[in-house]
Amino acid sequence: MSVAIIDYGSGNLRSAAKAFERAARETGFSDPILVTDDPEKVRNASHIVLPGVGAYADCRAGLDAVIGMVEVLNEQVIARGKPFFGICVGMQLMSTVGREFVESPGLDWISGEVVAIEPNDPTLKIPHMGWNELVLDPAGKSHPVLSGISDGDHAYFVHSYHMHVTNPNERLASVSYGAEITAMIGRDNMVGTQFHPEKSQKTGLTIIGNFLGWKP
């Protein structure tokens, strides 16, 4: 048993790995945390984490470039129901389609599209960068991964595109930035955060710890 953080060439995974290690220590989760590009290790993991920074299409191409990874993800997350956590663009890839520069298909696990943030207030900066206050959706308030998290808790964001979720029951939290921005999504055995839990101090470590103990 192990946690597999998928390395597909999208950014630095050291801080994500360190945050999972810390949360594991704090919650008594003793299985190893692996950063891996090996689909076999992902297949054998108990928990799967997909990080991601940069552009949607680049991340999708990076994921596709690891032979067998998308197949293993579908097999383990959809067919086998293993706990899955997408972070930032890793969350966005759970959507149906990304419309950043070019149109790019997602994993299509949670219906919705990823589009540019267009705040109604022209003085708001893009990227949406910094600490924003979470507002939990009805589906988020009772979600085990958000246990101990309340409205107004802060999480760290850095992104210029965001996800419109088709089914409101699959959005767990939002933040306000000129408009409502999706902060967290989930259904069944999968969750995803637009924010960086590994950079969100106590709030982030709590969410990661909850995920490690989650039995969906």
Add this chain to the structure above:
Amino acid sequence: MLKTRVIPCLDVKDGRVVKGVNFVDLVDAGDPVEQARIYDAEGADELCFLDITASSDNRDTIFDVVARTAEACFMPVTVGGGVRTLEDIRKLLLAGADKVSINTAAVKNPDFVREAARKFGSQCIVVSIDAKSVGPDKFEIFTHGGREPTGIDAVSFAKQMVEYGAGELLVTSMDRDGTQSGFNIPLTKTIADSVHVPVIASGGVGTLDHMVEGVRDAHASAVLAASIFHFGTYRIREVKDHMKAAGIPVREA
């Protein structure tokens, strides 16, 4: 609501904090990671390391500092100073930095910023702009710690850097740096109003009101300071309390 960030900066040389006050709760005041932990606990929103190591022999010391910080602090870390090549950026990101700040290399070769943003993503590319007022509403980039004029207009340069993919700009008022007389408001405001990316105001902070002015008057999305935190003049919590009292949204940790 998005909060205004307060960012302490640590000057690091050969892996050690250059100047610092000996807080009672520090085991080793010269260890940047110890300082980083204090700032983290006090509610800093991000952390910045400025590496001023001169000798190329000791250039690698910053990687160890960043790596140890990434194990202890779960907040965004920016590293600046001597970032000249894609390999420099790659090594810093692998060590655990979230963003790198590019200064001289961007002035010498603006295309470097374009290459860096393309390779690593705009979210981790901060361009650091050191500028002074050289006339009414005229601002020029200076290098070498503010000694060398470049003839480059700071506002046009800022726009160019954003066009090339900078995700954030760190604007340092070189005519104010170290004076504790406050930010150069016209400089910071002109740049902040000219670009769509966040601007961090830096240089010259001496009082709590200066932090407020950087946001309220200069339209910065974040304020950065080194000395007032190094020397313990103000703690991060005091800065945030003051900003909050002035009506600026801040994150209370």
